[in-house]
Amino acid sequence: MQKKPGGHRRLKLLSANIQAGSSTRRYSDYATRSWSHVLPMGKRLSLDAIAQLAGVHDIVGLNESDPGSLRSGFTNQTHYLAQRGGFHYWSHQPNRRVGGVASSANGLLSKLEPVEVIDHALPGRIAGRGVLVARFGDDDDALTIAVAHLSLGAQSRASQLAFIAELLHDHPHAVLMGDFNCDIDRPEMATLFRRTRLQPPSHAVPTFPSWRPQRAIDHILLGDGLTNHHARALPAAQSDHLALSLELDVPAAALRG
Numbered sequence: 617m618q619k620k621p622g623g624h625r626r627l628k629l630l631s632a633n634i635q636a637g638s639s640t641r642r643y644s645d646y647a648t649r650s651w652s653h654v655l656p657m658g659k660r661l662s663l664d665a666i667a668q669l670a671g672v673h674d675i676v677g678l679n680e681s682d683p684g685s686l687r688s689g690f691t692n693q694t695h696y697l698a699q700r701g702g703f704h705y706w707s708h709q710p711n712r713r714v715g716g717v718a719s720s721a722n723g724l725l726s727k728l729e730p731v732e733v734i735d736h737a738l739p740g741r742i743a744g745r746g747v748l749v750a751r752f753g754d755d756d757d758a759l760t761i762a763v764a765h766l767s768l769g770a771q772s773r774a775s776q777l778a779f780i781a782e783l784l785h786d787h788p789h790a791v792l793m794g795d796f797n798c799d800i801d802r803p804e805m806a807t808l809f810r811r812t813r814l815q816p817p818s819h820a821v822p823t824f825p826s827w828r829p830q831r832a833i834d835h836i837l838l839g840d841g842l843t844n845h846h847a848r849a850l851p852a853a854q855s856d857h858l859a860l861s862l863e864l865d866v867p868a869a870a871l872r873g
Contacts, residue, residue, distance in 0.1 A: 623868045627728075630670055631793035631836050632852040632859035633679040633765070636687060636720065637662040639854035641827050662853035663693060667700035669850060669859065670725060676703070677748075677763035677793040678723030679857075683710045685719040694723035703727055709735040709748040711765070722748045722763045722794070731758065731872055738764070739779055740772035747780055752871050753789075757841070759870040760787050764794040773797065774804040781811035788813050788841030789870040795834050795857065813839045821849050823858040836860050841867065 637659030670676045678697070682688035698706035703725040710721045724733065730750040738745040747764040762784060766773045773796070784790040792814055798805065800816055809816055820832035829849065834857055838844055843865040849858040 624865045625868055625871060627675060627864045627866055628673040628861065629791065629793070629836060629864050630673040630676045630859055630861050631679075631763075631834055632666065632670070632676065633795045633834060633855060633857035634662075634666055634693070634852050635680050635855040635857065636682040637666070637693060637853065638687075640825075640856040641854060659688060662855075663696055664700060665853040667697050669852065670697055670703075671701035673861065674727045675761060676701075676723075676725040677761065678708075678721075678725070679763070679765040679795045681708065681721050681723040683708055683719050683721040688719075694721060694725070697723070698725050701725060705729055707733045707735075707748065707750070709746045709763075711744045711746050722746060722765055724748055724750055724761070724763055726750070728752055728871065736779070736783065738766075738776040740767050740776060741769060742767070742772075745772075745776060747776075747783070749783060753869070754872055756787065757789055757867075757870055758872075759866050760784065760790045762790065762792045764792065764796075766794070766796045766798070768797050770798070770802070770804060773802075774807065777804050777808045778811070781808050784812045784814065784839075786813065788839045789866065790814060790839040791836065791842070791864070793836040793860070797833055799832055800835065808837075813841070815840055817847065819847075821847055821860060823849050823860060824856065826851060826854075826856050826858045829858055834858070834860050836862055838864070841870070
């Protein structure tokens with residue numbers, strides 16, 4: 617984190633769908649390497665690579681981070697990444713569990729101490745999606761980071777984005793990051809921008825599939841009181857999504873201390 621002239625601080629943000637540390641390098645891997653979605657082999661090396669990437673950032677949002685099941689070797693991957701990446705603060709929001717075999721969570725890693733962290737269940741045809749919201753200042757203008765993983769279906773996404781819009785509707789220093797499972801020009805995204813101060817990105821950064829990125833379905837959306845620089849996509853070990861990284865100028869008044 618850098619202090620900038622004019623009472624701003626520059627933070628580095630990362631949003632990454634880590635696929636629970638699994639390795640997917642081509643579409644056929646979904647079938648031929650299906651064992652990697654239920655067994656822990658090879659995941660520790662992937663997590664170490666993700667921790668190295670995460671560690672040069674100040675705040676990281678995670679999707680598909682296993683909170684502890686057979687496929688992760690019963691390791692809480694968000695906690696592991698916090699320790700390996702040098703983050704003093706971490707939180708997770710378990711979403712879906714398939715017996716004891718596999719589980720998934722949204723996660724937050726931070727080098728700044730949040731004032732509060734709240735997890736909300738999201739609506740949808742199938743239960744299990746959520747949004748994790750962290751506030752880093754003391755009033756309504758505080759930096760507010762929301763981490764979400766939205767549904768595949770457009771109707772469910774629309775209701776989820778409407779819910780998130782209620783949470784963030786008048787926050788100039790809000791950030792919504794995660795795997796949206798849709799491009800920025802979808803009608804449900806337009807509704808989000810109408811109901812909040814979040815702004816569409818100046819250009820789309822393709823993130824999926826990671827081996828030949830064609831679709832921009834992972835996003836870091838910023839409120840109109842924030843300025844970003846150097847947005848780019850980076851490999852998250854062997855995940856099927858690329859991670860998104862950017863630098864963010866935040867008014868010092870939006871942060872505590």
